[in-house]
Amino acid sequence: MFEEIEANGFGEFSDNELIKLFREGNQTAFHQLVLRYMFAIKRKAADMNCRSMDFDDLVQEGFLGLYNAVNGYDERGGASFRTYAMVCIRNRMLSALRSAGREIDTEELSEEIPARAETEPENAFIIKEDFARLVRYIEEKLSKSELKVLSLYLEGKSYDEIASELNKSRKFCDNAMQRVRKKLAISS
Numbered sequence: 001m002f003e004e005i006e007a008n009g010f011g012e013f014s015d016n017e018l019i020k021l022f023r024e025g026n027q028t029a030f031h032q033l034v035l036r037y038m039f040a041i042k043r044k045a046a047d048m049n050c051r052s053m054d055f056d057d058l059v060q061e062g063f064l065g066l067y068n069a070v071n072g073y074d075e076r077g078g079a080s081f082r083t084y085a086m087v088c089i090r091n092r093m094l095s096a097l098r099s100a101g102r103e104i105d106t107e108e109l110s111e112e113i114p115a116r117a118e119t120e121p122e123n124a125f126i127i128k129e130d131f132a133r134l135v136r137y138i139e140e141k142l143s144k145s146e147l148k149v150l151s152l153y154l155e156g157k158s159y160d161e162i163a164s165e166l167n168k169s170r171k172f173c174d175n176a177m178q179r180v181r182k183k184l185a186i187s188s
Contacts, residue, residue, distance in 0.1 A: 015081040019070055025155065030070060037066050041089055048093060053100045058093055060184070063134075065092030071156060141183045149176040 010018065010032040018036075021029035041062035045055055069088035073081050142150065145166075152162045159173040166173070 015085075016075055019073060019081065022070060023156075027151075027155075030067075030154075033066065033070060034063065037085060037089075040086065041066065044086070044089055044093060048097065053097055058096065060134075061092050061096040062089045065089035067154065068092065138184065142180060146176050146180050146183075149173055150180050153177060 018029040045058040065088040069085035162173045163170045
C-alpha cells in the first residue's frame with residue numbers, strides 16, 4: 001500500500017495534474033501531494049495551539065482534510081486547489097477540535113501560510129521523514145487485511161466495491177474499517 005516514496009519527476013507536476021493522476025489510480029501522485037502540503041498541515045496544526053488534542057492527531061486530521069480535498073476538488077469552481085485544500089484541512093481540524101470539546105476562537109487562527117514554504121529545500125528532508133514515520137506507524141498498527149481495505153477505501157472505493165475485489169462480505173469491510181478507525185483514532 002505505502003510503497004517507497006520518491007518524487008521522480010512528480011515534483012514538476014502541478015497540483016491539478018497530480019490530482020488527475022491520483023484519480024486514475026496512481027498512489028504516488030497522492031504521496032507527492034502529501035509531501036507538498038505536509039509543512040502547511042503542520043503549520044496549521046501548530047497555529048491552532050490546542051491542549052485538548054495531541055498535535056500529531058491534529059496533523060492526522062489535516063491529512064484526512066487533504067484527502068477529502070483531493071477527492072472533492074473541481075477546478076471549474078474557480079478556486080485554486082491550494083485554496084480549496086487549505087479550507088478543507090482547516091475545517092477538518094476545527095471539526096476534530098470541536099469533537100474533542102475545545103472551545104475555538106476562529107479569529108485567533110492564522111490564515112497565512114507561505115505559498116511555497118512546504119517545497120523549500122530545507123523542509124524537504126523533514127517532510128519526507130515525517131511522512132515515512134507516518135507510513136511506518138500505520139503499517140505497524142494495522143493487519144495486512146486492514147491495510148488492504150484501507151488502501152482500497154483511500155482509492156475512493158465503496159465497501160461494496162472493496163468486498164467484491166477482495167471476495168469478502170460488505171460486513172467484513174465495514175468491520176475492518178471500524179478497526180482501522182479505532183487503531184488510528186480516526187473520527188468519521
